[in-house]
Amino acid sequence: MAVDMEMNSAGSAEKEIQGRSLWQDAFRRLLTNKASVVSCIILLSIVVIAVAGPWVHPHPFDEVYWDYIQAAPDMEAGFYFGTDTNGRDLFVRTLYGIRVSMLVGLVATGVSLIIGVTYGAISGYIGGRTDHIMMRFVDIMYSMPFMFFVILLMVIFGRNIFLIFAALGAVEWLTMARIVRGQALSIKNREFVEAARASGVSNFNIIRRHIIPNALGPVIVYVTLTIPQVILIESFLSFLGLGVQEPMTSLGVLISEGAQQMESAPWTLLFPASALAIILFCFNFIGDGLRDALDPRDR
Amino acid sequence: MSMSQEVLLDVKDLKVHFSIPSGKLFKKPGLLKAVDGVSFQVKAGETLGVVGESGCGKSTLGRAVLRLLKPTDGQVAWFGQEMGGMKPEELRNVRSDLQVIFQDPLASLDPRMTIGQIIGEPLITHYPKLSKAEVKEKVKAMMAKVGLLPEQVNRYPHEFSGGQCQRIGIARAMILEPKLIVCDEAVSALDVSIQAQIVNLLMGLQKEFGLSLIFISHNLSIVRHISHRIMVLYLGRMMEVADRDAIYAKPLHPYTKALISAVPIPDPEIERNKEHVALKGDLPSPLNPPSGCVFRTRCPFAKDICAAEVPALKSFAGGREAACHFIEE
Numbered sequence: 027m028a029v030d031m032e033m034n035s036a037g038s039a040e041k042e043i044q045g046r047s048l049w050q051d052a053f054r055r056l057l058t059n060k061a062s063v064v065s066c067i068i069l070l071s072i073v074v075i076a077v078a079g080p081w082v083h084p085h086p087f088d089e090v091y092w093d094y095i096q097a098a099p100d101m102e103a104g105f106y107f108g109t110d111t112n113g114r115d116l117f118v119r120t121l122y123g124i125r126v127s128m129l130v131g132l133v134a135t136g137v138s139l140i141i142g143v144t145y146g147a148i149s150g151y152i153g154g155r156t157d158h159i160m161m162r163f164v165d166i167m168y169s170m171p172f173m174f175f176v177i178l179l180m181v182i183f184g185r186n187i188f189l190i191f192a193a194l195g196a197v198e199w200l201t202m203a204r205i206v207r208g209q210a211l212s213i214k215n216r217e218f219v220e221a222a223r224a225s226g227v228s229n230f231n232i233i234r235r236h237i238i239p240n241a242l243g244p245v246i247v248y249v250t251l252t253i254p255q256v257i258l259i260e261s262f263l264s265f266l267g268l269g270v271q272e273p274m275t276s277l278g279v280l281i282s283e284g285a286q287q288m289e290s291a292p293w294t295l296l297f298p299a300s301a302l303a304i305i306l307f308c309f310n311f312i313g314d315g316l317r318d319a320l321d322p323r324d325r
Numbered sequence: 326m327s328m329s330q331e332v333l334l335d336v337k338d339l340k341v342h343f344s345i346p347s348g349k350l351f352k353k354p355g356l357l358k359a360v361d362g363v364s365f366q367v368k369a370g371e372t373l374g375v376v377g378e379s380g381c382g383k384s385t386l387g388r389a390v391l392r393l394l395k396p397t398d399g400q401v402a403w404f405g406q407e408m409g410g411m412k413p414e415e416l417r418n419v420r421s422d423l424q425v426i427f428q429d430p431l432a433s434l435d436p437r438m439t440i441g442q443i444i445g446e447p448l449i450t451h452y453p454k455l456s457k458a459e460v461k462e463k464v465k466a467m468m469a470k471v472g473l474l475p476e477q478v479n480r481y482p483h484e485f486s487g488g489q490c491q492r493i494g495i496a497r498a499m500i501l502e503p504k505l506i507v508c509d510e511a512v513s514a515l516d517v518s519i520q521a522q523i524v525n526l527l528m529g530l531q532k533e534f535g536l537s538l539i540f541i542s543h544n545l546s547i548v549r550h551i552s553h554r555i556m557v558l559y560l561g562r563m564m565e566v567a568d569r570d571a572i573y574a575k576p577l578h579p580y581t582k583a584l585i586s587a588v589p590i591p592d593p594e595i596e597r598n599k600e601h602v603a604l605k606g607d608l609p610s611p612l613n614p615p616s617g618c619v620f621r622t623r624c625p626f627a628k629d630i631c632a633a634e635v636p637a638l639k640s641f642a643g644g645r646e647a648a649c650h651f652i653e654e
Binding site: 041042043044045046047048049216217218220221222223224225227228229235236239240253 | 331388391393416417420421424425427428429432433434435436437438439440446447450451476477478479480482483484494497501568
């Protein structure tokens with residue numbers, strides 16, 4: 027929290043007892059959850075390998091090796107995951123796929139987080155008619171057929187990775203807004219918010235200082251569950267041929283291509299699919315751990 | 326209390342009505358008159374006790390005075406200036422003089438903030454130019470004043486006991502050195518031994534800063550200890566208001582009589598022999614209050630006139646007022 031930092035850094039000349047915040051408590055509880063900690067470590071290693079790997083690896087992602095068309099994994103030639111039907115190194119292409127999928131997941135979730143939290147907190151805190159209007163708008167957005175929406179965007183603006191960010195963000199923030207609104211509705215009637223109102227704190231500061239930090243627990247959990255969801259939707263779009271464009275790739279594209287060669291070259295499906303599965307598992311375990319850590323009443 | 330004192334708060338005919346959805350389509354929503362025509366004044370340095378049963382509108386009254394709720398009708402004037410007509414900035418300025426302490430000590434503190442941030446919040450709201458070090462210094466000084474250890478400034482509310490949390494709430498209310506604090510059941514959630522400490526702390530602060538209190542409670546012994554004047558509410562209406570000693574010595578209204586006779590006296594000899602006025606029945610639904618005098622359904626002296634006419638608030642000697650058809654001096 028920015029507020030925490032501001033206050034804690036001030037005037038620590040005398041000996042002050044440092045309290046333990048609810049966030050720190052939750053973090054300690056998270057560390058006791060083995061599945062989450064292991065998932066965190068695996069996920070971090072995957073990210074490091076995906077980011078640094080292509081620099082170190084001898085084969086570029088878009089070069090065609092005519093001698094190695096659809097070759098099985100070969101350690102000596104440096105094709106750890108084999109090659110695809112066009113003779114490109116599958117290992118480095120999988121790393122690129124992870125990069126793109128993670129980026130889509132993080133950016134789209136980030137967009138949905140910012141829009142959803144702001145929208146939901148304002149709607150829930152102000153309440154009354156404003157709340158009704160804002161939430162009916164969300165309902166209308168919900169009822170739009172998502173695939174149709176994406177295809178329409180693609181037709182109008184052409185295929186573009188930023189469009190995927192925008193499209194996914196535009197859909198994912200709706201649920202976020204509903205979650206935050208529900209939290210805001212219950213928090214705004216708590217006595218500490220009344221105390222803040224009574225001492226003349228502005229609505230903006232009440233939302234920023236009291237509503238959002240207290241609504242953040244369920245939001246963080248939802249974020250860790252949204253990232254894999256977004257990665258899946260992106261893979262699905264790529265599978266349908268609406269995602270990223272060749273020679274750039276994503277896990278969805280790789281899986282789609284691998285599925286066609288499933289019988290003659292199983293490794294083209296196996297490696298990207300396992301990468302996706304591991305990433306999704308990790309996010310889900312982290313999400314689970316966070317939920318337990320942030321809301322100890324449930325255990 | 327002498328008459329020369331300055332009137333801080335002047336409430337005239339305050340009404341707060343809520344419309345309650347009936348739950349049925351095409352049926353009119355019910356009207357809950359939580360506070361219905363309450364008038365009183367609070368002078369500088371005095372404590373007004375507000376007593377009554379659960380659901381009689383005590384807390385709603387407090388919230389309406391603080392303008393956390395918009396009154397349906399009536400005036401609340403602060404230093405003679407009507408608060409309903411104030412611009413947002415004017416209201417913000419008044420808010421630095423008008424603070425509140427809530428019933429549930431832990432719920433009234435934001436669990437994500439440190440004690441320093443909680444107590445300092447009104448300060449940074451009204452004096453944004455203060456540096457962080459100055460804010461911290463003032464917060465620590467106030468913490469010492471309410472009996473908290475200043476080095477605990479970076480702790481979080483869940484690390485404190487109920488009584489300590491209430492002290493934090495008091496420190497937050499006192500940090501701007503306000504003129505009036507509304508204590509909404511401020512000690513009801515605490516242990517009896519802690520209640521006494523908190524009440525004495527409030528009385529000490531009142532003496533030191535010349536502050537006025539509106540002390541809302543259903544605990545008549547504590548109200549008697551802390552208040553200068555006492556107002557009795559029943560179903561959102563005023564029954565009686567008088568100086569503390571007068572009201573306990575000779576309650577005028579039958580409801581006040583019943584309330585005061587219900588206060589236990591810590592001497593079994595006296596307690597056994599004293600006259601009890603037991604009230605029959607339950608509090609009527611505030612959605613459908615009795616006609617005329619709202620207390621008539623439980624009043625031992627009710628006559629026909631009570632159902633027909635609402636008794637007006639009449640003045641009696643010693644500046645006391647009561648609303649009953651049958652009070653003679």
